Amino acid sequence: MKDFTLLLDRLSYEHGRNAKLRILCDFFAHVPDPERGYALAALTGALQFKQAKPGLLRALIATRVDPVLFDLSYDFVGDLSETIALLWPAPPSDTRPGSNHPPLLLSEVIHGLSGGKLDLPGRIAAWLDALDETGRWALLKLVTGALRIGVSARLAKTALADYGGRQVDEIETVWHGLAPPYLDLFAWLEGREGRPDAKDPAPFHPAMLAHAIEGQDFTVLKPEDFRAEWKWDGIRIQVVIGQDDHGARVTRLYTRTGEEIAHTFPDLCAALDLIPCDRFALDGELLILRAGRVQPFSVLQQRLNRKVVSAKLLIDFPAHIRAYDLLSEAGEDLRPLPFQERRTRLETFVSKAQSDRLDLSPEIPFTTFEDLAAARANPASHGAGEDAEAIEGVMLKQEQSIYVPGRPKGLWYKWKRDPFTIDAVLMYAQRGHGKRSSLYSDYTFGVWRGDPQAREGEAQLVPVGKAYFGFTDEELRQLDHYVRAHTVNRYGPVRVIDHGRDEEGAVKGLVLEIAFEGLNRSSRHKSGLAMRFPRISRIRWDKPAAEADRIEALEGLLRGKVG
Amino acid sequence: MRASDLLATTPAGLYCALGDFHIDPTRAVARALITHAHSDHARRGHGKVLATAETLGLMALRHGADHAGATQALAYGETLDLGGVQISFHPAGHVLGSAQIRLEKDGFILVVSGDYKRERDPTCPAFEPIRCHTFITEATFGLPVFHHRNSMGEIERLLASLHLFPERPHLLGAYALGKAQRCLALLREAGHAAPIFLHGAVEKLTSFYEQTGLDFGRIEKLDPARRKETKGAIILCPPSALGDPWARKFDDPVLSFASGWMRIRAFARQRGVELPLVISDHADWDGLLTTISETGCEQVLVTHGEAEALVHWARGRGLSAEPLHLLGYGDEEKEDSTSEPSGDGSA
Secondary structure, X not given: OHHHHHHHHHHHHOOOHXXXXXXXXXXXXXXXXXXXXXXXXHHOOOOOOOOOOHHHHHHHHHOOOOHHHHHHHHHXXXXXXXXXXXXXXXXXXXXXXXXXXXXXOHHHHHHHHHOOOOOHHHHHHHHHHHOOHHHHHHHHHHHHOOOOOOOOHHHHHHHHHHHHOOOHHHHHHHHOOOOOOOHHHHHHHOOOOOOOOOOOOOOOOOOEOOEEOOOOHHHXXXXXXEEEEEEEOOEEEEEEEEEOOOOOEEEEEEOOOOOEOHHHOHXXXXXXXXXXXXXXXXXXXXXEEEOOEEXXXXXXXXXXXXXXXXXXXXXXXXXXEEEEEEEEEOOEEOOOOOHHHHHHHHHHHXXXXXXXXXXXXXXXXXXXXHHHHHHHHOXXXXXXXXXXXXXXXXXXXXXXXXXXXXXXXXXXEEEEOOOEEEEEEEEEEEEOOHHHOOOEEEEEEEEEXXXXXXXXXXXXXXXXXXXXXXXXXXXHXXXXXXXXXXXXXXXXXXXXXXXXXXXXXOEOOOEEEEEEOEEEEOOOOXXXXXXXXXXXXXXXXXXXXXXXXXXXXXXXXXHOOOO | OOHHHHOEEEOOEEEEOOOOEEEOOOOOOOEEEOOOOOOOOOOOOEEEEEEOHHHHHHHHHHHOOOOEEEEXXXXXXXXXXXXXXXXXXXXXXXXXXXXXXXXXXXXXXEEEOOOOOOOOOXXXXXXXXXXXXXXXEEEOOOOOOOOOOOHHHHHHHHHHHHHHOOOOOEEEEOOOOOHHHHHHHHHHHOOOOOOEEEOHHHHHHHHHHHHOOOOOOOEEEOOHHHHHHHOOOEEEEOHHHHHOHHHHOOOOOEEEEEXXXXXXXXXXXXXXXXXXXXXXXXXXXXXXXXXXXXXOOOEEEEEEEOHHHHHHHHHHOOOEEEEOOOOOOOOOOOXXXXXXXXXXXXX
């Protein structure tokens, strides 16, 4: 527990990605099996203890601490694990395990947590008694399963790759066949044994990604070498169907980074299980379709990351897959085949599948890049019809390209539609994190409701979004300077930047040109709008704040079905 | 005689009508008794000020020699009669010159604690518990989650980090009056002999401490031209400087902050602190409870801080207890709420 505690404690105060990777690598190198493997399982979310609920912990602390004092403390600290860790009274020293008592191991805790429910509170209490304050915090984070220390499963796997001198995709490939404490994985990474068998009957295939196309690419690339299709605004999904040792069908849905999410899409899995092919892998986009129409990303978002998938959710948000690649079929690995052959196989496969939850991502016919530019500018009249609002650009795929994991050069390109821009006024600023913690780098901006040009008007700024990138280091320095010089108020960490009127009634404030990818309605924001991917594209030092955009401009975009 | 016969709460703070004086008034008054020199307790512009000589010296340093119409120093343990109320000052262990104020009238004893701590501090005399009927206490850390660790252990964590990262300058944010000098003294006690650099805002107050006879070893004002020499050194600065452009000029610094609030992770993370040190000049929860018990008081009144939990606890022990909800006392350990003389920002 001691090494694990130290690891969580250090990670929780560390902001930098590289520093986190270093800390993790160092941990893997110095902590023995099986402790390091269990720690890895905790970091990647591979452990779940169904019995240990927050309610159990609350009941435990109630036996040791005055409930009024607990409530006041919890209110102040705001984190259940941390509050209990800080409040848990140290047992009288004579009842504490002596120094000859072996230290508590992470593996012991994990086995203890997986055991019977009956004496679980007693076991947890005994561990809390044996640990110091930071140890208690780490234990409770582990028990509740909510580490929240800024380390994703992907980051932990990247650290493993660094540790073993491998690519992270190699880790992803074997990952789903492995189980804690990952002895075979570490043996492989340390060169003591061969690569663990991908025992998984339906393993993840590391995804092939596209480059953003740039101006000069059009002069080099030949349009006749490429095929084009729409870039759908959903999430990348990989369907893998296999058979386990007993011949039972295994259905998996993986995200782009190899996270397995089939359990949150039972509707889709049921439909996929009807497809009369017992082994295949295909690549596509996960979308929500209502009456055959693709819904914008904001609708899909409401279906994602749900812990409980209710029957109503299944009906209101029917999930669908729009396929664009076939990676394997009936045990045959298709990835070494050129794209155009895989495409032909995919077309046949989809038509034979006859599933109402699976269709084909249509191709866009074109001869020149100008043709494609026209389609990209107006998808509705180039075949996308009513689905146009769920399109965020076009994809170009070299027809001879084999399926290569990662982001190989020159094979696949994404050509996103141009971002929308508005001019907004800087309203609030907050410090950034890590390297930027001494700079005001998070900016909230707003647009006008009412007419700011009218001297006596009721015009006011409505916040419409927050951006923290898009500027150069030099611009950041200038913005930081501006924020410090124009702060008129503070609320905790938030600075209010002057956007009032001067003595003559003219509006003060700094105008920022904001670029964004789309707009959705949102009941969570005061303005009723939520921007996708907003960033600062230009600082308009020259533009008077009264000439910034009005909310009507955004509402107009919404009515124009953007997003 | 009851507490309310001796002291009343007014918009300016605690007021004694019999003696016609305020204690730590939050606005200018005719006659003020000051517990210690932190700016929220010791304001400028009073007619007359009564305090310890050290507190008066620090007030003159921060507000200028003309901060009050007249000043009078009272040594610890000395007694003065004001309108029939016997007044004396006793060590509070908070910062240099800090005092509890004891009031006695017709055998009834009331103590105003000011800010205080129970842990040892090499830069000021230790807190002395005083038997009293009514104890008026602070409660900055008045929640059972606040348990300050041994401050020397925290200093050792800083030195361990210095050992681990000998190439990186260690910026230690510490409140400029009291905490900074306590950290200096503890670092020397821990055997750290290398020069320690001071941010401009810490320098003047540190020299004042030295004039009272404290030795901090080799300390140097930070020379911007010689910033490179701070590799692997400790630089003491006010906590607000950690978030200023000043901190950015160092090469890959370790940001550390000495405060009781560092016990709560979110506070440390909000400030981007990598090495939080739980070192406080206020009593922690156990310190507050021990002190209340040691005074043998029948009544506890809480001036500021997290009063609710402390009042709940005291009532549970059969004591009479009330929060006073005094406004205007910031909390120097959070620091954003109070403004320090910024000193030479470029230092």
